Amino acid sequence: MDNAYVQALRKEVKKAFKNNKARYWHTIGVANTCACLAMRYGVDMERAFVAGLLHDCAKCYSDQELLKACENYSIDISPSENVSPYLLHAKLGAYYARTLYGIDDDEICSAIRYHSTGRPGMTRLEEIVFIADYIEPFRDKADNLDEVRKIAFEDITEAIYRVTNSTLDYLKKNNNPIDSMTEETCKYYSALLKARSNNSETEENNV
Ligand SMILES: [Fe+2]
Ligand SMILES: [Fe+2]
Numbered sequence: 316m317d318n319a320y321v322q323a324l325r326k327e328v329k330k331a332f333k334n335n336k337a338r339y340w341h342t343i344g345v346a347n348t349c350a351c352l353a354m355r356y357g358v359d360m361e362r363a364f365v366a367g368l369l370h371d372c373a374k375c376y377s378d379q380e381l382l383k384a385c386e387n388y389s390i391d392i393s394p395s396e397n398v399s400p401y402l403l404h405a406k407l408g409a410y411y412a413r414t415l416y417g418i419d420d421d422e423i424c425s426a427i428r429y430h431s432t433g434r435p436g437m438t439r440l441e442e443i444v445f446i447a448d449y450i451e452p453f454r455d456k457a458d459n460l461d462e463v464r465k466i467a468f469e470d471i472t473e474a475i476y477r478v479t480n481s482t483l484d485y486l487k488k489n490n491n492p493i494d495s496m497t498e499e500t501c502k503y504y505s506a507l508l509k510a511r512s513n514n515s516e517t518e519e520n521n522v
Contacts, residue, residue, distance in 0.1 A: 316361040321368075324416065328368050335375060337453075342371055344451030345444070352443040355468050359440075366426040366444045369416055373407035381407060395492045402494060405431045432496035433479060435503035442471050449478050457481065472511075476504040 325346075332339035346367030353363035376384065378400035385392050385403050388410055396402045409428035412418040426444040429437065433445045449457070450464045457463070459481055467474040479501035486493050 316359075316365065318361075321361055321364055324365060324368055327416070328372065331372065332375065338371065338374060340453050341451065342368060344453040345370055345447045348447035348451045349443050352447060352467065352471070353440075356439055356443065356471065358443060362420060362423055363440060363443050365418070365420075366423045366440060367447055369412045369418065369423070370408060370427050370430045370444055370448060371404065372411050372416065372427075373404040374401075376404070376407070393494070395494045398492045402431065405429065429496075432494045433475060433500035433504075434496060435499050437475075437500075439471075442475060446471060446474050446478065450474075457485075472504055472507055476501065476508055479504060 325343075328342060329339055332342065346364045349363040349367035350360050352358075353360045373381070373384075381400045381403040382392065382397075384390075384407055388407075390403070390406050390410060392403065396406075405428055408430075409424045412424050412427050418424060422438055422440050425438070426441040429441055430444045430448050434441070437445065446463075446467050450460065450467055454460060459477060463474055463477055466477065479497055482497060483493065483501055485491075486497075
């Protein structure tokens, strides 16, 4: 994966989003943020950039189109995805990354697949795409953005816990359907943080 390949892919994505400039700029924001987080956490920068470029490649479809495409390609549709088909853009995006954009890197496809819900035990690349989608520079909605942007570069585990926790709060408050995977991700990262703080207490007590 060299620079020429990445630039060619960026042009393809730009063409695909020609009718939605905001989505293109969100995509560029995510790809650039992925590259910055990759530098910070020692992950391959080009792979992170490509995952960011393609993470929303199936976002330009209507609910009906998403449902139909997933049925055609035998992609599982969960009860919450049936209620909110836009959630399917992550699964379909992973499928299109492979079939339309020729990505044969399983981890990149999996990072696209889990970019909106996360999953317990994400790889570092998956974590980077998940967080970049939330903090990229063109985002401006979430109240805790400044805080999460800073924490993302200090402690990505803590950032993932904060993002999933505040997403669940928001969805509950607004009576929106909750994907059980988001709950599982939140529980997993909360437990990871607790285990880490218990370990450091034990270490301190043993000194
Ligand atoms: Fe998305
Ligand atoms: Fe996105």
